[in-house]
Amino acid sequence: MSGFANQPENAVVVTNLVKRYAKAKAIAVDDVSFAVRRGEIFGLLGPNGAGKTTTIGVLTTAIVPTSGTASIGGVNVAEDPIGVKRRIAVVPQQSNLDRSLKVREILTFHAAYHGVGRRERGEMADRLLEQLGLGERKNEKVSAYSGGMVQRLMIARALMHEPEVLFLDEPTNNLDPQSRLFLWERIGELRARGLTILMTTHDMEEADHLCDRIAVMDHGKILVNDSPEALKRTLPGSSALELQTFTASADHAGMNERIAAMLRSLPGTARVDTTADADSEEPGHYTHRLFGDNVHLLIGSAAQAIAECGAEVRNVSVKKPSLEEVFLSLTGRHLR
Amino acid sequence: MGSRTRLALSALLATFQRDLVVTGREFVPFLMQALMQPLFFLFIFGKVLPGIGLAAPNFAALMLPGIVALTGMIAAMQGVTLPLVLDLGFAREIDDRLLAPMPVWFVALEKVLFGALRGAVASSVIFPLGWVILGSGFAVRTDRMFTLVAMVLLTGLVGSTVGLLIGTIIKPDQISLMFTLIFTPLLFTGCTYYPWGALGRIRWFQVMTLLNPLTYAAEGLRYAMVPPTGGRDFPTLPLFWILLALPASVIIVFLLGKRTFGKRVVN
Ligand SMILES: Nc1ncnc2c1ncn2[C@@H]1O[C@H](COP(=O)(O)OP(=O)(O)O)[C@@H](O)[C@H]1O
């Protein structure tokens, strides 16, 4: 893996990264390796506590790894943190905007910290505030800002010194749908301009929509790392046929076992999930999920099998696999 | 000078300007915060007590340097400690500066330099304030101006480095404890309300005050400010020890604070 860092097409390279916090029981990041190509949007997708923020912390010089290496544009994070800080920008999970400054000053001072000249930083601040829809309120302090505006302002701040790699830690968490959509568009534009973006999220839709590649992370490990399309193909059966059934028979459990067995025997079926509908008032309501590559071709034979067993079909639908299913099948359903 | 050094220095300068802008906007509240206490001290100890015969008439002249030292020390500490505790605890506004292309300890250095400036400004304002309040009791010798300026600056640095160390150790939920357990003893054992030489009769306390850097600041300012009586200089701690202890304290406490700061900002 060590040759990785020298390949110019890789903007970010992480090799065998381990982070164990002092006083912590579990390992936060457990032997993680990945590379982000120049110009792509790479997503770290995982539930709370997976180790996403810690990974970003190492890459942005805020956290010292226990072992392993990380580099940005070929510059080793541990050996040359200042060289790394020149190349990156960070939008953190929680706002860390300077509440003592006015909004426009937050941007101009950030640029000044990075050595951008006075006139240039003024022009850039005005342009970015305009682009992110904050031009009208640039002389306020952030205490008057909504969550969406804070997030936009943090992105504007990150762009003030023209970084090569942008880190976005859960950029749209807790935002209203309008703000989320607006940010998605802006992030898409940044990719079009050639910026490399490493983002974290636990929102599958967001990962699916924005990312060129996704690494699913849980308990400090990367479980898979691929394009969203390829990840969806890894599910057993790439689409699902959902059949809701009802029977008034007292032995509804036995009957539905027979239905499931018959569905399983249909040619082209990879897997069948059967669940009793717990929320309906009368017993006898069941949902059968039939997974396979072309399940829509099985609608007729599945309905026939159900009728033969003596139950009636109440509803039929065909579902495309979602990243959410990939995610849940990899990380499990338990709460964290 | 390499381009990296220049970049780091310009980042340091920009963070200093940021503090200037922020404090400049709050200059009046800053002055009120810094000067309210010394104002009453000067009035009660320099005017009222001598006036009703509870203190010697020259008490004001001895106390004025102590008030200059105390005010500078507190203003410098306040400028560093409280913002740092809140920032490292949860506000994290400091992160943007930690990500600037300079060593992270420059951020601590800037805090110390700016805190010292705050302290020096607050100290300086005591002079006109004392002149107004003390009236004829206001007496400052003018032949040691250079030492005076040096002492004011060193006092600010002592305050801001101590502020850095405390600010990086204390957690937000310990703030009120900090005032009781750290500030109060520090302020009362620093020879601000009494000259060090007069403590000879309470020898153990006199020795103890030598552990407090504020003692050297107050005595240094007494050396530079108290007018001679009958052709004899007022006896203070020897200048040699003062000029040794103050810079040594600044350097040692800064190095300790730099370490704890580093531990707090890089995990
Ligand atoms: N400063 C810290 N000290 C100790 N443990 C931490 C610290 N930060 C995070 N952790 C732990 O490390 C694990 C990974 O956390 P984090 O990287 O924040 O995950 P994520 O961003 O994916 O939610 C969690 O178990 C968390 O409790």
Ligand SMILES: [Mg+2]
């Ligand atoms: Mg996180």
